[in-house]
Each structure stands twice: as structure tokens, then as C-alpha cells.
Amino acid sequence: MSDQAATDYTLAELCTVACAEVWRDNGELQASGFGFPPRIGACLAKYTFNPELQITDGEAFFVSETAPLGKRPPGYQVKYSGYAPYARTFDIVYTGKRHAMTGPVQIxxxxxxxxxxxxxxxxxxxxxxxxxGFPGNTVNHINSMFVPVHGKRVFVEGEVDVVSGAGYNPARFTDGRKMDYVDLRFIVTNLCVMDFGGPNRQMRVVSLHPGVTFDHVQAETGFPLAGADCTKVTPPPTEAQLKLIRDVIDPSNLRATTFKDNPPGDPRKAQ
Amino acid sequence: MTTPRNKLTTIPKIVAEIRDGMTIGIGGWGGRRKPMAVIRELVRSDVKDLTVVAYGGADIGMLCASGKVKRLIYGFVSHDIVPMDAAFQTARKSGTIECSEVDEGMVLLGLKAAGQRLPFLPTRAGIGTDVEKLNPWIKTVRSPYADGELLLAMPAIHLDVAVIHVNEADTQGNTVILGPDPFFDDLFCRAAKKAFATCERIVDTSAFHDPMKARLNPVERSVITGVAEAPLGAHPTSCGPDYGFDGKHLAEFTKQCAAGEWENYRKTFVAPNTHDAYIAAVGGADKVRALPLPVM
Structure with missing residues (x-):
């Protein structure tokens, strides 16, 4: 299989690869992706650069190999490797050995x-x-987020209307409330990838999807972002990654429902 | 040899144990293994002003739609494949019911505290979020040790009545869940003054003699007050491996509620007060038994 960068890929596939990257350096923990790019991304990470990740069948079992999303081939046997009922999921949350990628409506x-x-x-x-599980997740283990429509309705100017997931807000961690385990890593959107690496954990653009500018991202965000000097373009999927996504992990192409009209990864290729 | 007492009861008798103003806990999770036959009987009853504790799905939806609820204690309400429940959303937006919205793990801890006869269990979940501000009934507690960490003291959630749905039970109250996840049915039963299990099949105790099957017994029968047979009694939620959830029915339920047509749904699917009439209304037993198991 080829490590050569693909030229023909969708925005959903670009985002799937960007989502996979969030689990790259995590070592052995449970990867939980909610929504298609995060879920397919977790599988892709496990299949490629981080085989130590533990993933589940979305029901109650750990699996050593991800069952294809959607319709499974006739006779497909799920490769169970362990048990992860909901009660145990909370125990795992509290050990910190989990990295969830979720899709909140406001950040x-x-x-x-x-x-x-x-x-x-x-x-x-x-x-x-x-x-x-947002309150428990965010004060116990690593979290990332996926946002399919990057805009000011999601990235709000003030605080979110209801704080379900904790963040780096010292005003809410007074008097012995422990922020030590709050560990927010990446936000993948339809425009860019961000982290919290700016001054005082300011949200920062770390890569821009093909054809997107920092000014565009800033204009769609309700607060100032770091990373105005960002020149990195979000890496396109490799041919090998695309093959895994398309043939093995998501052969039913459920990821095509991520964005309206399933646009290409590089808008300059849209005709 | 004498045998333990017979706990066989009926769905109307279970619902007769539920009175105005009680706190009830409902087992299962979202679109899975909800004791819906009991919920429908409860909707048909005159009971009102309930406090309902659940990992919510169609149970909370139907109880909200029928105006039975005074207060909800929950982490979420969702049918899984159908993400939102319209009846719950309407009730939540109207501000007419008290919504105690907490972390999913906090519901678990509240039930566990009740079962352990403790006033509370400490947790970090909820710290730094609006769970604190929106739930003044939940206080904080400081670690008495050197760390001095400030935690939430999740109060015990005491239930008057708990209802769960399982695959098999005997008349003594031994239960077995054959599906992939027992969820928190054990905690609901231990937190309750009276706990009832409905089941797909009443079986002889000898059906549990296989140790691998006996391991699937979620909770000791000493906390089970009564058992009632309710074949397909979780429909439209799933009861694996017997049947999967009825996505079309759940979508239709929430669609009708969203359109303000709960009364129409109620007349068609809740008013028929016999098992056979309900099953006929949803397309027959063969159709329900053939519902595919969820593939996530």
C-alpha cells in the first residue's frame, strides 16, 4: 500500500484522517469516537500508527479488529477481545485511560x-x-472534539449556554476543585484543526484544510484565536489510508453523510 | 425440601404499587431493554406527579407525553438510533417539569449510594461544569485527607419502586439478562423499596443450573419483590438476543409527539390493554421477533 498523498478525497475523508491523528501519541487507552469521522478515525489510528488503542463494538465489547460500519459482510464474525459494558466504561473514565472525541453543539x-x-x-x-457523560469525561481523561459546521453558533462569543463539558476556565475550578485531569487536545472542524497551545491555553489553529485561510476561520469563530501565522495545510489522506477507510472500516460510506453534499477535501477541485 | 415463595405477579399489580408522588426507577438504557409493558400500563393508570429516574428513552418519552412526570433525574434521554425524544424535549423546554440533569455516572453513584444505605458517594464528575449550578440539591464535600480536593457529594437516589425487563426469570425472582449489557438494573433494584422484573419468559430454576448462564444473573433475588411474564415487553426498545429495537416505531412515536399528536399514538398503541392487542397493533409477534439486533 502506498504512503503517497491522495489527490481525490472528500472533506469527510480529510477530517477522518485528522481525527485519527488525535490518538497518535496516546499509547494504550480506550479510543471512543462519536460521529462518523471520529469513529472511523479511531479505527484508522488503531489500524495504522497506534495498534495499542482499545476500541469497542459500540455496544458492550472490546474488539481486536473493527467490524465494518453499517452493513456487515455475510458471515462476518466480530473479533471480540474483552468486555466493556456501560458500568465498566465509567470505571475506565475514572482511571483516565480513555480519549473520547465528541460532537458538542457549542464550544x-x-x-x-x-x-x-x-x-x-x-x-x-x-x-x-x-x-x-461530558462532566465526568472532561475532568477525568483526554478529550477532543469534532465540529462539522465551523461557525459562531458553535464557537460562541461568551460562555456556552450550559457547561456540560468542563474546560480550561479557572473561575470554575476554585476552592480545591481539581482541574489537573482536564486535558483537551484537538478540535477538528470542516475548516481546520485547532488545539489549546496558544498563550494561557488559548485555542490555536494548527492546520488549515486545503483552500482555507486563518482569516476565514477567525471570522467564523466568536473569540480570538492564536495561530494567525499558521501555514500548515491539514495533510490529505495517503492512498493507503483511503483504502483502509473505503474498503475495510466504512465500506458502506456512512461518512458521506457527514457534510451536506459530501464535498471534496480540496474545494479548489470542486467543479 | 421446601421452596422459596412464589413471586409471580402481573403487570396491573406492579403498576398498582406505584402511587402519586412516588420516585420510580426504570432499568435499561436509551433504546434498550426498557420495561415498556409496565410503562404503557402506567400511562393507562391515574397515577401522577412521579419523580422518574432513568437512563432515558421511550420510557421517559411516554411518561412525559402523558403528563405523569413531576421531576426527572437523568443523564440523557435518547432512543440511540433516533437521537432525540420529542416528548421529553417539549417537557424540557416548557419548564413545567423539574429537570435534574446530571452526568450519567452521577446517576449510577446516586443509585449505588442508596443501595449501600449511604447518604452520598463522592465524585469529581460535575466539578467545573453547570451540573453544580443547575442542581442546588447536590452539595460539595471536601476530602478529609491531605489533598483537600473539593468533590461533589452525589446524594443517594432512593426509589419507591424500580422496574426492570430481563430475558428470563423464575418464580422465585432469579433473573438472567442474555443481552450484551446488564446496564444498571442491579443498582436500580437495590436502591428501591420494591423492585419488579418483567421478563420475556418465566422458566424453571433448572434453566439457570449451567454456571455460565447463572453468571448472567444481574442481581440477587432478595431484592426482587415480584416477577411478571411480558413476552416482547420491551418493544419498541430492544431485548437482545430475543429482538432488536423497532427503529421505525420509535421514529413514528417521536414524530407524532413532535407534531402534537401523542393522543393519536396513545389511542393506537397504549390504549389496547392486552398483550395480544398491543402486539397486533405493532404488526404481530413474528415481526417483533424478527427485528434485527442493533449493529452500532
Whole structure:
């Protein structure tokens, strides 16, 4: 298989590879990806540069090989390697041996995230699923996020409407509240990849997707970003990575539903 | 040899144990293994002002839609394949029910504390988030040791009644969950004054003599008050390996609720108060048994 950069790939595939990268240097822990690029990305990371990752079948078992997403080939046997029911998932969360990549509906400058409600939490305009595991996850283990529509509705100007996931906000960690295990790594969006490597953990652009400028990203973000001098372009998938994504991990092409009209990874190629 | 007492009961008798203002816990998780036959009977009853504790799905949805709920204690409400429940969303937005929205792991700890007869269990989950601000009923506690860490003291969630749905049970209250995940059904039962299990099949105790099967017993029968047979009783949620969830039905349920047509759903699917009538309304037993197991 070829390590040569592909030329024909979709934005969903570019983002999948960017999502995989978040788990590169994690060693042996549970990789949990929610949504297609994060989930396929976790599998890709395990298949390629980090075989030590533990992943589940999305139900209750660890698997040594990822079952193809969507429709499985006839006779496919899931390669179970261990047991991970929900009760154990919380135990794993508390050990810190997990890196989850989730898709909140709002994120603020501190990396605080919201999956609960839009508007006044007592009488919200929109009600979502609830806190889910965000509070426990974010104060116990590594977290990254995926945002399919990078804009000011997601990257809000002030704090998120409901803080479900904790962030680097010292005002919320007073009087012995422990921020030590808050460990936010990467945010992959449809425009760029960011981390918290700016001054005082400011959100920072670390790579721009093909054809995207820093100014564009900044204009779509409700707070100032670091990384204005970023020149790195998000690396395109290699031919080998594309083959794994397309033939092995997601043969049903569920990733095509990530973005409206499933655009190409490099918009300059769109005709 | 004498035998333990017979705990066989019926769904109407289980629901008769639930009174106005009680706190009830419901087993299962989202779209999986919910004791829906009991929920439908509860919707048909006059009971009101319930505090409902659950990893929520169609159970919370139907209880919200039918106006049974005064307060919810939950980490999420979702049908899995159908991510949002419209009846819950409507209730949440209206501000008419008290929503105690906490971390999923905090629900577990609250139930565990109740089962252990402790006032609370400490947790870091919720620290640094709005769980603190939005839930003044949850206090903080400081570690008495050198670290001095400030934690949340998740209070015990005491249940008046818990209801779970399992694959098999005997008349003594021994239960077995054959599906992939027992979730927190054990904690719900231990946290409750009375716990009831509905099951796909009542079996003879000898069915559990195989040690590999006996390992699938989620909770000791000393906390089980009664068992009732309810074949396909989790529908439209799943009860693996017997049947998967009914995605079309769940989507239809939440769609009707979103359109303000709960009454229409209720008349069609909740009003029929016999097992056979319900199963006929959803397309027959063969169709339900053939629902594929979820592939995530």
C-alpha cells in the first residue's frame, strides 16, 4: 500500500484522517469516537500508527479488529477481545485511560462544551440529549472534539449556554476543585484543526484544510484565536489510508453523510 | 425440601404499587431493554406527579407525553438510533417539569449510594461544569485527607419502586439478562423499596443450573419483590438476543409527539390493554421477533 498523498478525497475523508491523528501519541487507552469521522478515525489510528488503542463494538465489547460500519459482510464474525459494558466504561473514565472525541453543539474559548440545551437552561429554546457523560469525561481523561459546521453558533462569543463539558476556565475550578485531569487536545472542524497551545491555553489553529485561510476561520469563530501565522495545510489522506477507510472500516460510506453534499477535501477541485 | 415463595405477579399489580408522588426507577438504557409493558400500563393508570429516574428513552418519552412526570433525574434521554425524544424535549423546554440533569455516572453513584444505605458517594464528575449550578440539591464535600480536593457529594437516589425487563426469570425472582449489557438494573433494584422484573419468559430454576448462564444473573433475588411474564415487553426498545429495537416505531412515536399528536399514538398503541392487542397493533409477534439486533 502506498504512503503517497491522495489527490481525490472528500472533506469527510480529510477530517477522518485528522481525527485519527488525535490518538497518535496516546499509547494504550480506550479510543471512543462519536460521529462518523471520529469513529472511523479511531479505527484508522488503531489500524495504522497506534495498534495499542482499545476500541469497542459500540455496544458492550472490546474488539481486536473493527467490524465494518453499517452493513456487515455475510458471515462476518466480530473479533471480540474483552468486555466493556456501560458500568465498566465509567470505571475506565475514572482511571483516565480513555480519549473520547465528541460532537458538542457549542464550544467556548475555554474549551467548555454544551450538549444539553440552547438558551436559558431552565427554559431552553432547544433541548438536546442532556449532560450525558461530558462532566465526568472532561475532568477525568483526554478529550477532543469534532465540529462539522465551523461557525459562531458553535464557537460562541461568551460562555456556552450550559457547561456540560468542563474546560480550561479557572473561575470554575476554585476552592480545591481539581482541574489537573482536564486535558483537551484537538478540535477538528470542516475548516481546520485547532488545539489549546496558544498563550494561557488559548485555542490555536494548527492546520488549515486545503483552500482555507486563518482569516476565514477567525471570522467564523466568536473569540480570538492564536495561530494567525499558521501555514500548515491539514495533510490529505495517503492512498493507503483511503483504502483502509473505503474498503475495510466504512465500506458502506456512512461518512458521506457527514457534510451536506459530501464535498471534496480540496474545494479548489470542486467543479 | 421446601421452596422459596412464589413471586409471580402481573403487570396491573406492579403498576398498582406505584402511587402519586412516588420516585420510580426504570432499568435499561436509551433504546434498550426498557420495561415498556409496565410503562404503557402506567400511562393507562391515574397515577401522577412521579419523580422518574432513568437512563432515558421511550420510557421517559411516554411518561412525559402523558403528563405523569413531576421531576426527572437523568443523564440523557435518547432512543440511540433516533437521537432525540420529542416528548421529553417539549417537557424540557416548557419548564413545567423539574429537570435534574446530571452526568450519567452521577446517576449510577446516586443509585449505588442508596443501595449501600449511604447518604452520598463522592465524585469529581460535575466539578467545573453547570451540573453544580443547575442542581442546588447536590452539595460539595471536601476530602478529609491531605489533598483537600473539593468533590461533589452525589446524594443517594432512593426509589419507591424500580422496574426492570430481563430475558428470563423464575418464580422465585432469579433473573438472567442474555443481552450484551446488564446496564444498571442491579443498582436500580437495590436502591428501591420494591423492585419488579418483567421478563420475556418465566422458566424453571433448572434453566439457570449451567454456571455460565447463572453468571448472567444481574442481581440477587432478595431484592426482587415480584416477577411478571411480558413476552416482547420491551418493544419498541430492544431485548437482545430475543429482538432488536423497532427503529421505525420509535421514529413514528417521536414524530407524532413532535407534531402534537401523542393522543393519536396513545389511542393506537397504549390504549389496547392486552398483550395480544398491543402486539397486533405493532404488526404481530413474528415481526417483533424478527427485528434485527442493533449493529452500532
Amino acid at each position: 467556548d474559548r475555554y474549551g467548555q462544551s454544551n450538549l444539553c440545551a440552547i438558551g436559558d437552561p431552565k427554559k431552553p429554546k432547544a433541548a438536546l440529549q442532556g449532560m450525558r
